[in-house]
Amino acid sequence: xxxxxVSSLTPGAVSLRHSTTVASSSNASGSLMRSSQAGRxxxxxxxxxxxxxxxxxxxxxxxxxxxxxxxxxxxxEDKLIASANYVRxxxxxxxxHRISDFQYLPYIAGTNPHLQMVYDLYWRAFDEFRKFxxxxxxxxxxxxxxxxxxxxxxxxxxxxxxxxGVAECAELVAPEEIDRFMGQMLISRISRxxxxxxxxxxxxxxxDDLRAHLGLRPEESFAQLGRAPRGFATQRxxxxxxxxxxxxxxHECAQRAAGIYEDAYxxxxxxxxxxxxxxxxxxxxxxxxxxxxxxxxxxLRNSMAHVIGRFAHRLESKTHVEGPLFPPIxxxxxxxHSDIVVRVSDEGGGISPEVLPFIWSFTHPxxxxxxxxxxxxxxxxxxxxxxxxxxPLVSFGFGLPMSRVYARYWGGxxxxxxxxxxxxxxxxxxxxLGNVVENISARRSL
Amino acid sequence: xxxxxxxxxxxxxxxxxxxxxxxxxxxxxYASQQIKPVSIGQLLKYRRQPLSVENILDSVGYTQxxxxxxxxKRVISFxxxxxxxxxxxxxxxxYNQYYEAFDRLHAFAPISDLEAEWDFTRALERQTxxxxxxxxxxxxxxxxxxxxxxxxxxxxxINDLIRSRIGLRVxxxxxxxxxxxxxxxxxxxxxxxxxxxxTAVEPGRVGLGATGEDVWVGAIHTRLLPARMMEQxxxxxxxxxxMHYGTAPGYYVDGDVDETISYIPSHFEYITCELLxxxxxxxxxxxxxxxxxxxxxxxxxxxxxxxxxxxxxxxxGGGISKDNMRNVFEYSWSSMQxxxxxxxxxxxxxxxxxxxxSLQTNLALQHGIGxPIAGLGFGLPMARLYAGxxxxxxxxxSMEGYGCDVFLKLRSIEGSVExxxx
Numbered sequence: 106x107x108x109x110x111v112s113s114l115t116p117g118a119v120s121l122r123h124s125t126t127v128a129s130s131s132n133a134s135g136s137l138m139r140s141s142q143a144g145r146x147x148x149x150x151x152x153x154x155x156x157x158x159x160x161x162x163x164x165x166x167x168x169x170x171x172x173x174x175x176x177x178x179x180x181x182e183d184k185l186i187a188s189a190n191y192v193r194x195x196x197x198x199x200x201x202h203r204i205s206d207f208q209y210l211p212y213i214a215g216t217n218p219h220l221q222m223v224y225d226l227y228w229r230a231f232d233e234f235r236k237f238x239x240x241x242x243x244x245x246x247x248x249x250x251x252x253x254x255x256x257x258x259x260x261x262x263x264x265x266x267x268x269x270g271v272a273e274c275a276e277l278v279a280p281e282e283i284d285r286f287m288g289q290m291l292i293s294r295i296s297r298x299x300x301x302x303x304x305x306x307x308x309x310x311x312x313d314d315l316r317a318h319l320g321l322r323p324e325e326s327f328a329q330l331g332r333a334p335r336g337f338a339t340q341r342x343x344x345x346x347x348x349x350x351x352x353x354x355x356h357e358c359a360q361r362a363a364g365i366y367e368d369a370y371x372x373x374x375x376x377x378x379x380x381x382x383x384x385x386x387x388x389x390x391x392x393x394x395x396x397x398x399x400x401x402x403x404x405l406r407n408s409m410a411h412v413i414g415r416f417a418h419r420l421e422s423k424t425h426v427e428g429p430l431f432p433p434i435x436x437x438x439x440x441x442h443s444d445i446v447v448r449v450s451d452e453g454g455g456i457s458p459e460v461l462p463f464i465w466s467f468t469h470p471x472x473x474x475x476x477x478x479x480x481x482x483x484x485x486x487x488x489x490x491x492x493x494x495x496x497p498l499v500s501f502g503f504g505l506p507m508s509r510v511y512a513r514y515w516g517g518x519x520x521x522x523x524x525x526x527x528x529x530x531x532x533x534x535x536x537x538l539g540n541v542v543e544n545i546s547a548r549r550s551l
Numbered sequence: 552x553x554x555x556x557x558x559x560x561x562x563x564x565x566x567x568x569x570x571x572x573x574x575x576x577x578x579x580x581y582a583s584q585q586i587k588p589v590s591i592g593q594l595l596k597y598r599r600q601p602l603s604v605e606n607i608l609d610s611v612g613y614t615q616x617x618x619x620x621x622x623x624k625r626v627i628s629f630x631x632x633x634x635x636x637x638x639x640x641x642x643x644x645x646y647n648q649y650y651e652a653f654d655r656l657h658a659f660a661p662i663s664d665l666e667a668e669w670d671f672t673r674a675l676e677r678q679t680x681x682x683x684x685x686x687x688x689x690x691x692x693x694x695x696x697x698x699x700x701x702x703x704x705x706x707x708x709i710n711d712l713i714r715s716r717i718g719l720r721v722x723x724x725x726x727x728x729x730x731x732x733x734x735x736x737x738x739x740x741x742x743x744x745x746x747x748x749x750t751a752v753e754p755g756r757v758g759l760g761a762t763g764e765d766v767w768v769g770a771i772h773t774r775l776l777p778a779r780m781m782e783q784x785x786x787x788x789x790x791x792x793x794m795h796y797g798t799a800p801g802y803y804v805d806g807d808v809d810e811t812i813s814y815i816p817s818h819f820e821y822i823t824c825e826l827l828x829x830x831x832x833x834x835x836x837x838x839x840x841x842x843x844x845x846x847x848x849x850x851x852x853x854x855x856x857x858x859x860x861x862x863x864x865x866x867x868g869g870g871i872s873k874d875n876m877r878n879v880f881e882y883s884w885s886s887m888q889x890x891x892x893x894x895x896x897x898x899x900x901x902x903x904x905x906x907x908x909s910l911q912t913n914l915a916l917q918h919g920i921g922x923p924i925a926g927l928g929f930g931l932p933m934a935r936l937y938a939g940x941x942x943x944x945x946x947x948x949s950m951e952g953y954g955c956d957v958f959l960k961l962r963s964i965e966g967s968v969e970x971x972x973x
Contacts, residue, residue, distance in 0.1 A: 384953060439870070441952030448950060458857060522948060522958050524861045527806060527854035530956060532948055 154208075160201035160235070161548055165296075166191070170345055170391050170515065170539030173303060177342040182243060182333040185311050189240040189249050192304045196297055197235040200227055203293050205548035206286060214278050219270030223263050230256055243333065250308050253301045263294065268503065271468045280468055284506075287467040289546060291510045296545045299344070299393065299514075306343040314339040347539075348389040349397065351438050351445060352382050358402040359436075366409050372420070378412045378431040378451075380405065388440035391539035396511045400519060403504040404449045404531045408434045411453025411529070440537065444517075447533045455525040464521065467506050508533075516541035575630075578650070581623035581657060587616075589718055591941075591964055594725055598768040601740075602733040604665065611668045612661075614675070614726040619657035621719050625649045628711065635699050641692030645685050652678040672730040675723050685716065690882070690929055706882055713936050721770070721815070721940075728769040770815050771964055777860050778808035780819055781851050788827040792835065800834045800846030800866075802827075806853040812860040813963045818937050822945070825930040826864050826957050833868025833955065841869070847954075859943065859962040867954035876949055880932050 176184065207215060207224045214220060233252065240249050267290060271283050315333055316322075359380035367377050412431050413420075419430050432452040439446040456464060509519040517535035524530075593613065597606045629637060629646040636642060655674055662668050689712065693705050766774050785802045792799035830849045838846050847867040854861035871879055931947075938945040942962040949955050 437950075437953070439950035439953030441870070441872075441950075444873075444951055446950040446953070448956070455854070455856075520948065522863075522946065522956070524852075524854040524863060524958070525856040527852070527861070530863075530948070532950070 156235075157201050157204060157231075160198050160231075161205050163198045163201075164547055165199050165202070165543075165545055166195055167543040167545065168300075169542050170393070173345050174342045174347055174391070174539065177307060178340055179338050180307065180311055180341050181336075181338045182311075185308060186240055186242070186246060188304050188307060189246045192253070192300050193234060193237055193240060193249060195300060197231050199293055199297050199545065200231040200234070202546075202548040203290055204228060204231060206289060209548075210286060211278055214270075214274045214283075217270045217273055219266045219273065223266050223270065226260060226263065230260070246308060247312075250305055253305055257298060257301055260294075260298075264291075264503075267291075268467075275468050280466055283468040284466050288506075288510060291507065292514050293545050295396070295511060295514050296543055303343040303345070307341055310341040310343070311339055314341075344393050344395065345391065345539075346394050347391050349392050349394050350387075350389045351440075351447060352386045352388070354394065354398055354401055355380070355382055355405075355436050355438070355447070358398055358405050359434075362402060362405045362409050365406070366413060370413065370420070376430055378409050379429060379433040380436055381433045382436045382438065384437040384448075385440040386438060388438050388445060390440075390445045390535065390537040392515070392535060396514070397535065400508040400511050400533050401447065401449075403508045404519075404533065405434065405436075407504060407531070408449055408451035408453055408529065412451050415452075415454040443537055445535050445537050447535075449531045449533075450528065452528040455527055455529055456521070456523040458525060461523055464505050465509060467503070513544050516544055577657070578623045578626050578653060581619050581653070582627040584620045584623075586620055586624070589617075589721055594721070594771060594964065595768055597729060598773070601736045602729065604733075607665070607668060607730060607733050608662065610726050610729050611671060614722055615656075615659065615662060615671065617722050618675075618719065619653055621715060621722075622649060622653040622656065625712065625715055625719075626653055628708065632708070633699055636692075636696045639692045639696055641688045641695070645688050645692070648681055648685065652682060668730065672727055676727055679720065679723055679727070682716075686713065686929060686933070709882055710932075710936070713933055714940070717818075717937060717940050724815075724817075725769040725771075728767070732767060732769065770817070771813060772816050773813040774811045775814050775816060775819065776809075776811055777819070777853050777862060777961075778804050778806075778810075780816070780823060781853070781862065784820060784823040784827055785849070785851070788824060788831050791828075792831040796832075796835045798835060798846070799831060800838075800848055802849035802851060804851045804853065806851075806863075807855045808853055810853060810855040810860055812961060813965055814941070814961055815964070818940070819961065822934045822937050822959065822961075823862070825934040826959065829930065830864055830866035830868060830955070830957070834866050835868075837867070837869035837954075856960070858965060859960055862959040862961075864957040864959070865954065870951040870953055870955055871947070871949040872951055873949075876947075879947060880935055882929055882932055 176188065204224065204227050207220070207227070210220070215224070233256070237249065237252065238245075240246050267287065271287060274283065315337065318334075318337060363377035363380075366372065367374055412434065416431050435448075435450045437448040437450070439448070505519070505521070512519045512533060512535060515536060517533065520532045520534070522530045522532075597610065626646070626649050629642070629649070632642070637646065655678060656671075659667070659671050659674075662671055686709075689709065693700070693709070696705075766772060781804050785804070789799045789802065827849070834846050834849065837843070850863075850865040852863040852865075854863065931945075935945040938959060938961065941964055944958075944960045946958045947955060948958070
């Protein structure tokens with residue numbers, strides 16, 4: 106019946122004809138209509154998939170951290186514009202591969218309203234970016250950056266929506282399949298946001314440098330500025346750090362985590378479990394600090410939560426305890442030529458054997474009750490500084506798998522060894538030299 | 552008792568080269584039978600002390616039924632090797648050893664009295680002794696046959712051999728231990744009987760009046776203290792390390808040091824020594840190569856989980872590189888240097904046994920620090936197979952440039968898992 110209605114493939118014609126079909130089956134797809142009001146209906150998209158195929162047939166052009174750094178070493182207007190066009194053409198390709206992943210989910214999962222919403226968001230973003238005209242001038246770039254910024258903001262609801270969606274589908278689809286889907290979604294999301302954020306920061310920094318160069322005050326308008334003066338170049342590496350100090354990140358995360366738990370449990374300041382740092386304390390490496398911080402923060406949070414939980418009785422005891430209330434968390438930094446390994450070792454009693462097989466899963470039914478906590482929040486970007494938006498004590502069951510995604514994105518890993526009855530040793534391994542290519546995959550091939 | 556026909560059969564077994572193709576029927580008959588997997592229930596069957604004659608005859612019956620089948624299967628597995636590999640003298644030697652063990656043990660008529668049982672037990676003991684260094688010999692043989700057999704097949708053969716060997720030894724050692732235990736108890740009972748007024752005794756049971764369970768059930772020690780085992784092994788390995796390198800790191804044991812586990816001590820000992828050996832050696836090597844002035848100690852932590860004990864061994868031996876990590880549980884065939892053995896490890900090579908340690912562990916120690924087959928690269932894969940045999944596990948985490956963490960989990964051999972088959 107559908108085929109008869111399609112005489113041409115122009116979006117307008119199709120939507121007109123399909124409106125009747127959709128209306129007549131409004132009961133069945135009513136919820137679908139409601140959830141994708143801003144977008145077009147599912148059935149329409151089936152025929153527009155050809156557009157997608159043009160992009161899924163392209164492989165993502167992956168970068169390394171070193172390339173990002175080298176790029177910014179001589180940042181001229183031309184290079185900035187080249188970066189804009191790289192992002193402009195790369196985002197639709199990467200989005201297309203993930204949209205394709207959605208399309209291969211079992212139908213029942215794909216029709217879940219939360220997953221539908223993300224699917225819709227992705228389609229719109231894909232459309233927007235693929236239709237965005239080639240960036241030729243700094244002004245074009247500013248418009249492009251605004252677009253990227255808006256997009257990043259709009260998509261900050263993706264993680265909670267995905268979380269809710271997979272929680273609701275936990276019974277319907279095999280855990281391994283959903284885990285793989287989630288892993289790929291999240292890693293690709295990190296990659297797109299990384300590219301976007303890098304370009305945004307580079308553009309901002311370039312503009313600032315240009316203003317400074319031209320002697321303009323910050324509030325002065327750019328309107329009259331067409332091109333940058335010839336030969337103007339600046340040196341920036343955006344969100345990358347070439348020599349991020351591991352010990353410093355650990356100390357910062359430790360302080361932050363201690364603050365969170367001292368507040369939450371009303372502990373006297375300074376009484377949270379101590380974090381001792383040992384090993385190659387002077388080590389540094391090339392990374393995106395925000396990513397690395399997220400991982401370290403999650404691991405320290407887990408350790409602290411478990412240690413405080415295990416020795417909670419000491420809090421309640423009225424008798425004065427000599428020395429620190431809790432056994433310390435020991436962080437050991439190990440640097441080799443090519444890798445950094447950070448071992449976070451706690452005496453928090455370990456992970457119970459029932460939970461252990463599922464700690465890396467996003468979706469296992471045991472965790473589903475945690476995932477329902479996503480209903481309580483609307484935005485989540487999986488960033489360290491989100492403590493005021495995301496309640497710190499609410500568990501989503503996401504921390505460990507998400508940390509692993511961040512680590513694997515640049516070719517690293519997160520591993521956990523549990524000693525039930527004693528504690529946990531968690532290991533983060535990150536390549537050090539920034540010469541590993543992004544670990545994103547193309548869509549699932551048939 | 553060995554019948555004349557059997558003796559003749561055995562004498563024809565003498566030379567590999569002249570054996571007749573048609574002698575194989577007996578072995579094939581046994582090899583075609585199903586193996587009954589060793590169950591923990593069987594191992595712990597006689598834990599109620601004291602042991603009775605029925606217990607012992609029951610045990611020998613089980614052993615007599617199981618061992619020849621398993622030995623026959625090992626023999627047959629050699630038949631499938633390429634001919635050229637089979638003619639290698641080391642491989643041939645092991646083949647003959649297994650064949651002889653099979654011949655001697657299957658030839659016993661069904662046992663119904665203690666005298667026959669004792670003969671069988673002594674024969675079993677002897678064969679166990681003979682088959683002790685099977686693994687290094689096979690390893691040597693396969694090393695020489697590298698060109699004739701692909702790596703996967705060699706690995707698969709060795710894995711099967713080791714797993715099967717563990718099973719053979721568990722069954723065999725269990726019976727031998729029970730047999731000795733029974734006779735010990737009998738001797739003690741006679742002494743008590745002579746010295747004191749006799750109490751009424753059930754017929755067929757040697758009553759000791761002992762209450763409560765004893766600690767040993769055959770080869771299984773039901774109240775093994777991992778902390779003490781780690782201390783002992785630590786001391787042993789430390790001395791060997793000092794002997795070989797002239798220096799050794801310290802070590803300490805912490806965690807749940809009072810926890811006990813029900814396990815076969817020789818297995819635990821073997822695994823522990825293998826792991827400690829690696830830790831000590833790596834630490835000394837790394838100190839040397841990084842010009843470290845002193846050795847950081849080896850840190851051993853005991854943890855207790857539900858029905859099992861965990862041992863974490865931490866060293867600062869520089870870790871294992873990513874490339875080598877891929878192969879760390881593979882059998883390493885190429886690390887043996889031909890000129891390595893005799894000269895370098897002069898006085899230490901070959902002969903000296905460390906008192907108080909099982910023969911198996913002694914060989915293991917010799918294969919590591921000093922000794923004729925140093926660095927053969929069998930330790931870790933074998934330790935892992937041993938750990939896994941009763942449902943445990945062995946994991947290694949490497950922090951390159953710093954050190955290694957080894958996580959050993961051993962499941963307690965409890966009656967609660969009676970029906971578990973291994």
